[in-house]
Amino acid sequence: MAKRITGRCFCGAVQFQFDEPPLVARACWCRDCQYLSSGNASVGAIFRTETFTTTGEVREYYSTADSGAAMRRRFCPKCGTPLFSEDLSLPDFMVVRAGALDDPELSRPQSTIWTASAPSWGFVDPELPSCGGHPAPAGKT
Template structure:
């Protein structure tokens, strides 16, 4: 349990969340799906235990098969479109939270980068953190 809950919301505030635990991992992802969802950049994500998050408000969802072969359920605010969460159906104990939704984004500096093989030539990838050309399961990092 963290000393103070980690909170966040979508752009319009219709969807909000509170997490009662510290992040399990923090990473940047350069897969093509994340580039589409992040306007051409990497997505910056924090992974939490899914049982430690309380979500308030309505969310829409979209499920797709990622390059890793996993089915990913992505959830977003149906009002403002803010991408908020994703979950790999093969790892039901974890939820990925988009760092842009955090009220405390400074807790989320990436400690690894995945899917670097998909990054464009101009991408800046922190040379001081581990990098992986493809997908790495949350529990393996």
């Protein structure tokens, strides 16, 4: 049996789990992620949605990413923790913000994306593969 992956928002009102490990984890420097992570790169783990379950109320915000993708972003309405992002054209996958995972080691970045949008002071790990813009979708690489 696969290890259950769990997480929650800061206040604990929203809890979630997956029954499979993430496909990949990435650090992202796109401007949207900089806003969502208070100016730094955002680290996200990409999971298949088929085993995803959640409890608690979430709110949604829809936007268009720099890549042109229609995005649904979900967060806790009580504490504001950003939790999930989904490209609406790829319903089988979701990005979970690394800080929301109970085991943050699961989201160690394997690459860095949107490096062209990083500020001059932003750290881009030279040991990781990087992409200046939008990469191929995780499930299609």
